[in-house]
Amino acid sequence: xxxxxxxxxxxxxxxxxxxxxxxxxxxxxxxxxxxxxxxxxxxxxxxxxxxxxxxxxxxxxxxxxxxxxxxxxxxxxxxxxxxxxxxxxxxxxxxxxxxxxxxxxxxxx
Amino acid sequence: xxxxxxxxxxxxxxxxxxxxxxxxxxxxxxxxxxxxxxxxxxxxxxxxxxxxxxxxxxxxxxxxxxxxxxxxxxxxxxxxxxxxxxxxxxxxxxxxxxxxxxxxxxxxxxxxxxxx
Numbered sequence: 001x002x003x004x005x006x007x008x009x010x011x012x013x014x015x016x017x018x019x020x021x022x023x024x025x026x027x028x029x030x031x032x033x034x035x036x037x038x039x040x041x042x043x044x045x046x047x048x049x050x051x052x053x054x055x056x057x058x059x060x061x062x063x064x065x066x067x068x069x070x071x072x073x074x075x076x077x078x079x080x081x082x083x084x085x086x087x088x089x090x091x092x093x094x095x096x097x098x099x100x101x102x103x104x105x106x107x108x109x
Numbered sequence: 110x111x112x113x114x115x116x117x118x119x120x121x122x123x124x125x126x127x128x129x130x131x132x133x134x135x136x137x138x139x140x141x142x143x144x145x146x147x148x149x150x151x152x153x154x155x156x157x158x159x160x161x162x163x164x165x166x167x168x169x170x171x172x173x174x175x176x177x178x179x180x181x182x183x184x185x186x187x188x189x190x191x192x193x194x195x196x197x198x199x200x201x202x203x204x205x206x207x208x209x210x211x212x213x214x215x216x217x218x219x220x221x222x223x224x225x
Contacts, residue, residue, distance in 0.1 A: 032210045043113075043199050043216030044152060051211065087151065093210045095140055095164055095203075099151035 022088030132200030
């Protein structure tokens with residue numbers, strides 16, 4: 001599996017935007033970029049995914065670099081409920097979704 | 110609430126016991142997954158079923174035995190477990206077909222297993 005690199009932790013103030021980076025320099029042409037988050041005591045939750053173009057949904061935006069070697073998950077206005085571990089995962093055409101260490105996001109009031 | 114339901118939420122079992130974890134989804138997904146998550150670690154993939162057939166086994170010890178009796182149900186049978194098998198066991202489901210690399214996984218909230 002192609003690997004991703006994320007900061008171990010990040011901190012944000014409530015109601016401010018948050019940019020969570022992910023590096024994936026060995027990404028292949030068929031790898032999708034997935035983001036999931038896991039709140040305390042819950043299973044992982046799908047956030048967003050993309051292949052080449054930037055993506056927006058009700059939860060977040062995903063900005064993908066032109067060379068696809070990095071991406072950024074954007075939470076437009078962080079709330080306390082967004083405190084979680086955020087995982088950036090590359091997934092090819094197969095079924096496997098393999099989690100890395102993720103970024104622990106702390107949101108302070 | 111999630112669309113993937115796992116039971117029980119908590120389970121304590123001895124090393125000589127036999128128990129089963131159950132997972133159910135009614136989203137019409139034909140791929141189902143088992144993950145294991147130790148405290149403060151990321152989830153680790155164990156098994157994947159596609160169209161009720163085992164597609165991926167990540168070299169999981171035989172004391173863990175998965176079963177997919179129909180398209181909505183996934184079981185994990187446990188026998189002769191060790192204390193180090195104590196963990197959160199997560200079930201997930203997703204669509205299949207072309208472009209499945211882009212199909213999101215839907216996770217349950219897991220069964221917290223303690224082996225004594």
